[in-house]
Amino acid sequence: MNNDRREDPFVAYLYALRNEGNRAALATLKRGLGRQIGDVPEIFRYVVPRLPRNISPWEERVYYLVASLFAMHPLPGGKGDLGNTLRELDESLGRGREDGESSTERRLMTLMKSDTETLPEHLRQVVSLVSANDLPIDWSNLLWDLKRWNRGDKMVQKKWAESFWNREE
Numbered sequence: 001m002n003n004d005r006r007e008d009p010f011v012a013y014l015y016a017l018r019n020e021g022n023r024a025a026l027a028t029l030k031r032g033l034g035r036q037i038g039d040v041p042e043i044f045r046y047v048v049p050r051l052p053r054n055i056s057p058w059e060e061r062v063y064y065l066v067a068s069l070f071a072m073h074p075l076p077g078g079k080g081d082l083g084n085t086l087r088e089l090d091e092s093l094g095r096g097r098e099d100g101e102s103s104t105e106r107r108l109m110t111l112m113k114s115d116t117e118t119l120p121e122h123l124r125q126v127v128s129l130v131s132a133n134d135l136p137i138d139w140s141n142l143l144w145d146l147k148r149w150n151r152g153d154k155m156v157q158k159k160w161a162e163s164f165w166n167r168e169e
Contacts, residue, residue, distance in 0.1 A: 008140040010050050010063060011070070015139075017046070018074040029071035033124055037064050058116060062146040065120050070139055072124070073131035078138035081145055081156075082126070083108065083163030085137055089130055090164075104129075108164055112157040116150065 007015075017025045029047075031040045037060065047067055051060060078085060090104040107126055114122050130137060145156045 006140070008143050011066070011139045011143060013050050014067060014070045014074070015076060018076075026071040026074065029067045032064055032068035033072060034121065035068075037061060043067070058150060059147050061116075062143065062149075065123070066139060066143045066146065069123060069127045069142075073127050073137060075131070075134070075136045078136035078141070080138055081141050081160055081163050082111070082137070083160030085130060085135060086126070086160075087164045088135055089133055092133060092135065105164070108160065112160060119146075119149065 014029075017029075025046055028040070028042045032043045043064065047064055051063055055063075086104050086108050090102055093102070093104065107122070107129070111119070111122050111126060127137065145159070148156050
């Protein structure tokens with residue numbers, strides 16, 4: 001599966017906020033963590049003008065979620081999907097396949113079992129852990145994956161699993 005996606009225009013905008021040092025905008029976006037759309041109406045000014053037209057309610061929710069998560073951890077340079085990022089985290093913590101199930105692996109399993117109601121909270125926890133370990137996230141890839149989270153074939157979850165457990169590269 002191709003993990004080398006072009007940067008999404010919405011994510012490019014988020015990086016522009018970061019690169020301009022717009023800490024007020026990032027703080028506002030961060031206040032959206034764990035909240036429903038509209039609970040922090042100040043976020044609208046940053047997200048609404050950049051939403052694609054004719055998106056589903058889930059996709060709209062994903063844009064707000066990614067904006068808030070990005071504001072929590074705007075480190076550039078991520079490559080690949082979240083499974084890859086969690087594999088890097090696991091390896092940086094000195095864990096490997098032979099060590100048995102790690103806490104990172106348990107978090108990935110929880111994420112992959114999450115529905116649309118529980119996913120935002122589990123993602124917030126994972127992004128917090130990744131941030132604490134100074135690892136970047138590929139935000140364009142995460143946005144792309146989350147928009148497809150509800151597919152019946154579980155394509156995203158399978159892709160994350162493959163990226164995490166396929167350590168022979």
